[in-house]
Amino acid sequence: MTNVKVKSVAKTYGPISVLTDISTEFPEGSFTSLLGPSGSGKTTLLRIIAGFIKPDEGVIMIGNNDVTNVPVWGRNIGMMFQSYALFPHMTIAQNVAFGLERRGIKGEAARKEVDRALEMVRLSGFGDRTPKQLSGGQQQRVALARAIVIKPSVLLLDEPLSALDRRLRQEMQVELLRIQRESGLTTIFVTHDQEEALTLSDKVAILDRGRIVQIGEPETVYERPLTRFAAEFLGDSNFLSGKVENGAVRLSNGTVVRSDSALPGNGADVTLAIRPEKMSLATADGQPNRLSARITTVIYAGPVLSYILETPDGLPLKLFAQNRDGRVLREGETVSLSWSPEHTIAVAN
């Protein structure tokens, strides 16, 4: 139960720079998700923290200890793998006791710890079974018990739930969060799934091509993306580009858009991101930001309606509307969109 610091970590494989100057801190007891597209370096960063990969540069601190040169077995980490990675030739109890044995905890003391851990993952009484006799979800819970029973300094999870089907996955998310809260373990969680990242985490870190482009609380990252990539990768966004003019932005079609974000000086190029659900189809509600657009596609998904639209000058837009009154607009209709300056975020390209 300690914090983890990563300082100026870099890793290259031959000519490819996989991680570039990563510096961040994972506070004690926090649950942080590493989110990013495939190949962005999530696994590499996690494995550097675990000690399976040595960084070319930089320092890893667990608590107050510099562990950069400490091998995996000396780092006191708990790890969970996508493939469960249970020891198939041992019983569940032996699996969970493995890490305790390495720490010299044996016999009655070990048995108690094992029982406690199995109880925590709701698998009491499964100790004598072998991994093969358990379902995927149960196996992953054993893996979790095995990882937390050693009271690791940090819990590292590399897409541990992606082998499970949707329902089991959601169940496990709840379990994982409960256990993380109960144990207070500093947790770093790699995932592809943005929804998973948003619902589970205290903090979300977005990686792009080996850099952390943004790290913060889920709401902050979602509501105030710093870069175009972050705005696009986490959720959906509409992008408008233009030039700054008297504290507002003039788009190429002449429309002036207001934003509460801090804008650069007059004449500078700027990109604005607006979430599709923040735009509304209501024409007269006093919002200063307006655009008119033609509906090209309507996607009816029950509670939510998605509209794909196009402005007269060919800019594509997306809009999500609550299906409140059961009224669906038709394709080909021209509508007026409006949104608030508060939801107009200036992002870096």
Place this chain on the structure above:
Amino acid sequence: MQNDQLALAQTRGSVDPRVKRPLPAWVSTTALLLPTYGWLTIAIFLPLLTMLAFSFMSATPMGKTPVEFTLKQYRAFIDQPYLLRIGFNSLMMGFWTTLFCAILGFLAAVALVRATVGKTRETLLVLILLPFWTNGLVRVFSWTMVLRENGFLDNILHMVAPDAGSISILYTRYAVVLGLVHGYLPYMILTCYIALVTIDDAIIEAAASLGARWWTILYKILIPMAAPGLISGAVLIFIPVIGSFMEPRILGGRVGVTMGTVIEDQFTQAFNWPLGASLSFTLLAVVLAIFATFSGVLRGRTAG
């Protein structure tokens, strides 16, 4: 769509009068098993049965002496007690060869699986299998060149220490075991390799993350998980080694009298096939007894 197919199937069924009835299960099972069992019968059971028959004869049936049914061949170990010592030595030879093969083969397989990837791994595997492809006689005689007095080994020693004596181990049991290990090691590497490649990297990483160092991973993870490979390798090596006669004869000289050479002598020199056959079957019985005990012990341990 589904309905269409159903309708189609029905019309076809009614139009075609020669509707195929599935064969009874026992027919297809027999047909499937026949090649295997047929081959086993021709290649193994028939020759073995012939030998078993020989072992109850008083003399080789091709000779002039009249042949009678007798059990006397099976009394050889009682009538000639020196055979007991030879038998024991052969078992020890098998034991040491299997043990060294197991240690070296397992470590080599671990290195092969864990330290290399892709193409290099396959190339190395082929190199390891080379002793298999060389003629056994050539392989064994090349060892005499290395091990004899003033051989390759001595020459190297004398380059470093000119006054040292000879360290020739030719015509000792060490030389025999060395030659046997060299010849049979590939079996063990292969069986262990096959068992080890199936182990997921994540399992080893999980062990390391829980605090296991390399030797703990070796004893607690790799060896138990690759045990089937070790056992089949041991079986594959132990049986032919205790019956081997080429290596003991060439590398062992006077000390190289083993069950293998004694049995070979019965067939090639003494023309006493019944004795050769009975000795073979006695040896086979002993080996089976050893394996039975061993597997019983293993099973008892895993159960307990």
